[in-house]
Amino acid sequence: MPDLVEALDVPLGRVRRLIDEHYLIGSRRSGVFAVPSIFIVDGHPLSSLRGTVIVLQDAAFTDDEVIDWLLEADDTLGRSPIDALLAGHKSEVRRLARTLA
Numbered sequence: 132m133p134d135l136v137e138a139l140d141v142p143l144g145r146v147r148r149l150i151d152e153h154y155l156i157g158s159r160r161s162g163v164f165a166v167p168s169i170f171i172v173d174g175h176p177l178s179s180l181r182g183t184v185i186v187l188q189d190a191a192f193t194d195d196e197v198i199d200w201l202l203e204a205d206d207t208l209g210r211s212p213i214d215a216l217l218a219g220h221k222s223e224v225r226r227l228a229r230t231l232a
Contacts (some may be wrong), residue, residue, distance in 0.1 A: 132164060138171055149176055153184045158195050160223055165196060169213055179221035183212070190232035200228075 135146045135155075141180035147153045150166075168197040170177055187197045203211045204226065210214045212224045 134155055138168070138174065139176075140174060152181070153188070154181045155182070155220060156184050156194055156197055160195060166204065166214075169202075169217075172217070177213075177216060179191075179219075179224075182219065183216065183225055183228055186228040188210045189230070190228070192231075 132143060132146060136143050139146060139149070141149075146155075148158065155170055157164050157168050159165075170180055183201070185196055187200060192200065200218075202211055204211050207227055208220075208223065210218075212227070215221075215224045
């Protein structure tokens with residue numbers, strides 16, 4: 132969490148709220164809670180991430196599964212979903228995510 136506080140330049144309480152409200156998503160796979168740095172753009176959570184995370188969680192994905200899905204290449208998109216989100220293609224990504232429900 133201290134790294135997130137520094138990267139986002141906000142207090143710890145705000146970082147926790149961003150996670151609780153699904154603006155960011157992280158994992159404890161390595162033992163320490165971590166958010167992939169690609170989810171943070173110019174010191175802010177990627178704006179299109181939240182809706183996509185919510186769609187996937189509604190489809191019963193765990194946080195680890197959401198992160199894996201976002202980072203893995205997808206043949207339909209021709210790239211990873213996170214790369215498509217970064218390129219501004221959130222509708223395409225969310226449409227694909229809804230098919231997983």
